[in-house]
């Protein structure tokens with residue numbers, strides 16, 4: 678019997694002063710690769726790409742905050758790439774790149790024989806997007822391990838974040854591996870199952886209480902690294 682080769686590889690890089698995580702997805706059949714949120718110093722990414730003979734094709738953006746995009750101009754000098762982002766984020770960001778590939782949520786992005794699904798997850802920014810590859814979710818600043826993205830910056834909306842998290846909770850398989858946009862936790866990745874029980878932002882049924890927790894309470898009572906919090910019913 679033929680041995681099944683893993684169809685894709687996801688490699689994680691720690692970059693910059695804000696614990697950002699950059700991911701490179703590569704399709705093992707074609708060596709086509711995509712980089713998620715190119716930012717800060719990408720030296721290690723470039724050497725990984727050349728060592729593994731990857732053909733970098735796409736930039737996938739989870740959102741447009743500076744700490745997720747500040748190496749785009751540099752990487753575009755080295756590679757000819759399309760920039761995938763959500764239509765609402767394009768308007769929000771208002772950058773005049775001519776190589777955008779716009780997604781609307783639910784789109785399938787092909788990387789050789791690997792399929793990447795975009796999921797529109799507003800809340801942190803209007804066009805925030807998670808990318809699903811097999812049972813992995815590249816979550817940007819929507820979902821952190823035992824945390825979630827802030828909603829008090831320009832374009833943030835805690836009510837949208839409540840709905841986004843509710844949708845992720847009900848639609849994603851429990852075995853989904855969460856790969857966040859920042860390494861803010863005691864661990865760098867987690868499963869949906871673990872997040873449902875230990876991420877306090879998944880513990881709310883009440884929109885108002887969620888909004889209060891996200892917008893004022895949380896930052897007063899919790900520090901990084903975020904750890905498991907047991908649901909106690911008091912939210």
Ligand SMILES: [Fe+2]
Nearest residue numbers: 740742801818
């Ligand atoms: Fe952000």
